[in-house]
Amino acid sequence: MTKTLALVAHDHKKSELIRWAIEHKAELQKHRLVATGTTGGLLQKALTLEVKRFQSGPLGGDQQIGALIAEGELDCLIFFWDPLNPAPHDPDVKALLRLCSVWNLPVACNTATADMLITSPLFFEGNYQRKMPEF
Secondary structure (H helix, E strand, C coil), X not given: CCCEEEEEECHHXXXXXXXXXXXXXXXXXXXXXXXXXXHHHHHHHHHCCXXXXXXXXXXXXXXXXXXXXXXXXXXEEEEECXXXXXXXXXXXXXXXXXXXXXXCCCEECCHHHHHHHXXXXXXXXXXXXXXXXXX
C-alpha cells in the first residue's frame, strides 16, 4: 500500500536525514515522498526519486505539510529537527508537531525512531489503520 511520507530536516540535520534516506531507499521508493524546499532538493538528488517539494520551512513549507496532515493526506512525518539551534520559524515547527499529536500521525524526530517506523511491518506492510480523532 502506497503511503505519503513527509521528510523534513533543519539545516544541521539535513546530512543525517540524507544518510538515513539513502539507507532506506528501497522502502522509501515504494511511497510518495514530499518535503520542504531545500531538503526535498537534496533528497531528490541523493535518492534519484521523485520528491514533491514545498516551500522552505521558514517560508511556509512547514505549514504546507501541516495542511496535508489536517486534510488527512499524510501518513507519516519524518522530521529531523534540531533542538539545539532555535530557528526563526520555531512556532511553525511546534505547530507541525502539535498537528501530528492532534491527528494521531506517526512522527519520527530522530534516526532511532525513524528506523523503527520505516521497518515496522505493522505500518508499512500490514493493514494498520490509525485511529483518527472525531472532532
